Amino acid sequence: xxxxxxxxxxxxxxxxxxxxxxxxxxxxxxxxxxxxxxxxxxxxxxxxxxxxxxxxxxxxxxxxxxxxxxxxxxxxxxxxxxxxxxxxxxxxxxxxxxxxxxxxxxxxxxxxxxxxxxxxxxxxxxxxxxxxxxxxxxxxxxxxxxxxxxxxxxxxxxxxxxxxxxxxxxxxxxxxxxxxxxxxxxxxxxxxxxxxxxxxxxxxxxxxxxxxxxxxxxxxxxxxxxxxxxxxxxxxxxxxxxxxxxxxxxxxxxxxxxxxxxxxxxxxxxxxxxxxxxxxx
Ligand SMILES: [Zn+2]
Numbered sequence: 001x002x003x004x005x006x007x008x009x010x011x012x013x014x015x016x017x018x019x020x021x022x023x024x025x026x027x028x029x030x031x032x033x034x035x036x037x038x039x040x041x042x043x044x045x046x047x048x049x050x051x052x053x054x055x056x057x058x059x060x061x062x063x064x065x066x067x068x069x070x071x072x073x074x075x076x077x078x079x080x081x082x083x084x085x086x087x088x089x090x091x092x093x094x095x096x097x098x099x100x101x102x103x104x105x106x107x108x109x110x111x112x113x114x115x116x117x118x119x120x121x122x123x124x125x126x127x128x129x130x131x132x133x134x135x136x137x138x139x140x141x142x143x144x145x146x147x148x149x150x151x152x153x154x155x156x157x158x159x160x161x162x163x164x165x166x167x168x169x170x171x172x173x174x175x176x177x178x179x180x181x182x183x184x185x186x187x188x189x190x191x192x193x194x195x196x197x198x199x200x201x202x203x204x205x206x207x208x209x210x211x212x213x214x215x216x217x218x219x220x221x222x223x224x225x226x227x228x229x230x231x232x233x234x235x236x237x238x239x240x241x242x243x244x245x246x247x248x249x250x251x252x253x254x255x256x257x258x259x260x261x262x263x264x265x266x267x268x269x270x271x272x273x274x275x276x277x278x279x280x281x
Pocket of ligand 1: 008014020023025027
């Protein structure tokens with residue numbers, strides 16, 4: 001079973017309308033509830049999990065290895081943010097800003113949905129992730145600190161620009177202003193990366209107005225996206241095992257987290273880091 005991280009109140013207007021990521025009641029997230037709250041097993045790094053009555057579950061094939069199954073969460077975000085929310089269609093030209101786990105999952109979801117040209121940008125320090133993006137189906141990758149990303153998108157699209165730009169980069173604000181220059185008139189920008197509460201310098205709202213751009217913020221993922229993500233994983237059409245770069249036993253959880261933050265000695269190339277209870281390398 002896959003357990004959605006979010007458990008909504010189930011009673012507010014948004015929940016009753018099926019938009020539970022907009023729950024205005026008392027929603028919560030597994031691993032975001034303090035262990036002092038009974039019965040304490042609120043997810044995270046443990047062998048057991050308390051299933052809150054409002055939990056949303058998805059069936060998985062019993063043959064699916066747990067390491068692949070857990071990708072339903074980031075891949076669900078890729079399906080929701082890059083495909084379902086913007087309504088991406090066959091042949092659409094898409095730029096993904098940020099080649100982290102969620103950016104890479106956007107690439108997989110876009111390929112599965114029949115997108116056309118897919119371009120992924122990140123910094124040159126993330127060259128390993130950009131290489132992985134190409135392996136997973138990106139047509140072009142751009143090291144944004146070495147090349148002029150906007151000029152490159154213009155060139156790659158023959159001046160047509162992108163139908164959709166998805167920003168999954170964390171903290172950096174430059175991708176937001178770049179997105180405005182990369183999207184075609186009438187195109188869509190999906191904003192999924194939080195910027196630490198900072199303002200975006202150089203953001204000219206007139207460009208949104210005059211070029212009729214749709215700006216869409218996304219927060220969380222809902223059931224239909226998880227369902228499609230599970231179908232993609234179970235189809236075995238993509239080398240998703242390439243996303244899992246590191247695996248740790250439960251008592252190595254701290255090293256696992258430091259690896260993901262690239263602070264541990266062997267964290268080179270970390271993308272998807274799993275903790276497997278009962279696993280020892
Ligand atoms: Zn609710």
